[in-house]
Amino acid sequence: MKSGEQSMVPKADVRTYYDRPVLKEPVWKWYIPAYFFTGGLAGASSVLGLGAQLTRRRSLRRASRVAALAGISASAVLLVVDLGRPSRFHHMLRVLKVTSPMSVGSWLLAAYGPAAGAAAVPEVIGLFPRLGAAAGVVAGILGPAVTTYTAVLVSDTAIPAWHEAHAQLPFVFAGGAAASAGGLAVICTPVGEAGPARRLALMGAALELGATQLMEERMGEAGEPYREGEAGRLTKLAKLLVGSGAAVVAIGGRRRAGAAVGGSLLVTGALVERLAVFHAGVQSARDPAAVVAPQRRRLLARRPAAV
Amino acid sequence: MRHPARPAHEGETEVTIFQPPADPAARAGYDEHPRRMGFFTDTSICIGCKACEVACKEWNGVPEDGLNFLGQSYDNTGELGADTWRHVAFIEQRVAAQGGGDIRWLMSSDVCKHCTSAACLEVCPTGSLIRTEFGTVVVQQDICNGCGYCVPACPFGVIDKREDDGRVWKCTLCYDRLTDGLQPACATACPTKSIQFGPLEELREHAGERVEELHAAGVDGARLYGHDDSDGVGGMGAFFLLLDDPEVYRLPPDPVSTTRDLPAMWRSAAKAAAVLAAAGVAAFLR
Numbered sequence: 001m002k003s004g005e006q007s008m009v010p011k012a013d014v015r016t017y018y019d020r021p022v023l024k025e026p027v028w029k030w031y032i033p034a035y036f037f038t039g040g041l042a043g044a045s046s047v048l049g050l051g052a053q054l055t056r057r058r059s060l061r062r063a064s065r066v067a068a069l070a071g072i073s074a075s076a077v078l079l080v081v082d083l084g085r086p087s088r089f090h091h092m093l094r095v096l097k098v099t100s101p102m103s104v105g106s107w108l109l110a111a112y113g114p115a116a117g118a119a120a121v122p123e124v125i126g127l128f129p130r131l132g133a134a135a136g137v138v139a140g141i142l143g144p145a146v147t148t149y150t151a152v153l154v155s156d157t158a159i160p161a162w163h164e165a166h167a168q169l170p171f172v173f174a175g176g177a178a179a180s181a182g183g184l185a186v187i188c189t190p191v192g193e194a195g196p197a198r199r200l201a202l203m204g205a206a207l208e209l210g211a212t213q214l215m216e217e218r219m220g221e222a223g224e225p226y227r228e229g230e231a232g233r234l235t236k237l238a239k240l241l242v243g244s245g246a247a248v249v250a251i252g253g254r255r256r257a258g259a260a261v262g263g264s265l266l267v268t269g270a271l272v273e274r275l276a277v278f279h280a281g282v283q284s285a286r287d288p289a290a291v292v293a294p295q296r297r298r299l300l301a302r303r304p305a306a307v
Numbered sequence: 308m309r310h311p312a313r314p315a316h317e318g319e320t321e322v323t324i325f326q327p328p329a330d331p332a333a334r335a336g337y338d339e340h341p342r343r344m345g346f347f348t349d350t351s352i353c354i355g356c357k358a359c360e361v362a363c364k365e366w367n368g369v370p371e372d373g374l375n376f377l378g379q380s381y382d383n384t385g386e387l388g389a390d391t392w393r394h395v396a397f398i399e400q401r402v403a404a405q406g407g408g409d410i411r412w413l414m415s416s417d418v419c420k421h422c423t424s425a426a427c428l429e430v431c432p433t434g435s436l437i438r439t440e441f442g443t444v445v446v447q448q449d450i451c452n453g454c455g456y457c458v459p460a461c462p463f464g465v466i467d468k469r470e471d472d473g474r475v476w477k478c479t480l481c482y483d484r485l486t487d488g489l490q491p492a493c494a495t496a497c498p499t500k501s502i503q504f505g506p507l508e509e510l511r512e513h514a515g516e517r518v519e520e521l522h523a524a525g526v527d528g529a530r531l532y533g534h535d536d537s538d539g540v541g542g543m544g545a546f547f548l549l550l551d552d553p554e555v556y557r558l559p560p561d562p563v564s565t566t567r568d569l570p571a572m573w574r575s576a577a578k579a580a581a582v583l584a585a586a587g588v589a590a591f592l593r
Binding site: 017047082085099143144152157170200285 | 379398429430431435468472558562573575576581590591
């Protein structure tokens with residue numbers, strides 16, 4: 001925040017109606033940030049699975065494909081139980097609306113989910129390897145979109161802490177997805193074949209931490225929730241988990257114990273990061289000044305004469 | 308057959324779906340439709356009787372949502388929500404007023420804005436939220452699956468989920484009454500014509516005259532809110548005459564439909580997805 005800008009309407013001077021929030025806070029329960037985590041884990045696991053498939057790393061391929069199916073199956077459950085009318089979940093596929101990231105995402109999941117399933121099932125039952133290979137390609141190509149569309153979903157709201165994050169949030173989510181998928185594969189794959197998983201985990205952790213840092217710097221006042229209260233605590237915890245997880249994987253990832261500890265820290269860090277983003281949105285929506293102050297400044301900038 | 312609300316000019320990039328339409332009903336696919344109908348709420352003549360709140364609840368069968376004493380002047384309903392579709396705000400101000408008194412009492416009946424560019428409708432994944440032939444925005448209750456996306460999308464904090472029911476609810480601008488040639492319940496009940504219903508164009512014209520009248524009478528603070536098509540929601544189907552800044556009434560001073568930035572959001576997401584794919588490739592290169 002530039003100091004000159006801030007002096008125009010300090011947040012403390014904002015007028016409100018009995019301090020009531022201007023926006024409604026999200027009605028989503030913890031299922032939704034949990035889904036951002038499981039969906040991201042699945043999508044990035046499919047990327048890893050495709051790489052393993054193409055480079056003939058069988059254990060890594062198997063672990064990644066199974067992780068992708070587990071992640072996307074959990075996602076489907078989380079998404080349906082969050083609905084006010086779960087029995088109407090199929091209404092998500094009544095229409096395709098490009099103005100609704102949730103609609104686009106529903107169709108994306110409708111394509112990705114079966115692909116992830118068709119890639120994983122042959123691994124488990126040991127049949128139809130060619131179906132598994134074809135599905136693995138489809139899932140690997142759709143995977144990155146599954147990890148980042150959720151950032152558009154939250155950004156496409158009136159909540160300042162989400163909307164103003166729209167340039168960086170997809171990178172935070174992509175980084176977290178890569179770190180968690182890499183981390184889980186590091187745990188589940190023999191260390192000799194887990195090299196690509198370690199590298200993806202480290203690149204993901206770096207992206208997650210870097211994009212979060214950039215997001216906080218660029219957002220100015222709208223980014224305050226990421227530093228305060230519950231969301232602030234969760235953001236700090238996520239950074240700690242991801243940072244230490246990356247360090248453990250980098251140093252001790254070639255040993256079983258190091259892989260298990262480092263991988264677990266990265267997976268947990270990615271989950272906590274999504275919870276932090278979710279809570280930041282809730283805090284932002286609750287704060288009428290966070291909504292009014294930037295709008296008042298915009299008005300003043302457009303019509304300097306008016307007060 | 309659908310026709311674009313605004314013709315695409317030569318050389319102009321056609322990204323109209325993310326921009327407010329000139330004629331929302333035509334954008335929604337109605338070839339022939341009645342004039343756009345709306346509300347003009349003139350708060351300068353609101354007496355705070357809450358007849359609008361009561362009439363709305365009665366007609367629309369909106370459930371009781373707590374008989375609370377909020378301690379906020381005469382306001383005991385708080386704000387718009389799933390079970391409050393008209394809400395009368397009471398603001399007591401200490402000001403140097405003409406006529407000796409130093410207390411000013413502002414009263415204003417708030418309602419869904421039925422935006423030209425309605426974020427709730429745009430983000431709805433099921434197509435439950437629709438644009439009617441009158442240009443208003445309505446939830447189809449047999450379609451809504453309670454995903455809740457519209458709730459944080461609304462820049463006015465209007466639409467909300469009814470928890471025991473699971474679906475979202477808001478003002479329908481009495482769609483059922485409109486199709487029968489009646490006025491909305493709140494406008495019918497309003498004893499001072501603070502709530503005026505009619506074709507939006509006519510309401511805007513009349514509202515402009517009313518502001519001039521008030522300015523001539525020395526009420527300098529009178530201003531219109533939501534009457535302008537160039538605002539961040541493309542103009543509101545329900546607009547207001549206010550006597551103070553919008554935020555004093557719990558109205559955002561410069562609301563924007565979030566979907567306006569969707570192209571930029573999708574671009575960021577595409578770049579991030581590409582970075583993830585590239586990281587995937589790099590992870591397998593030795």
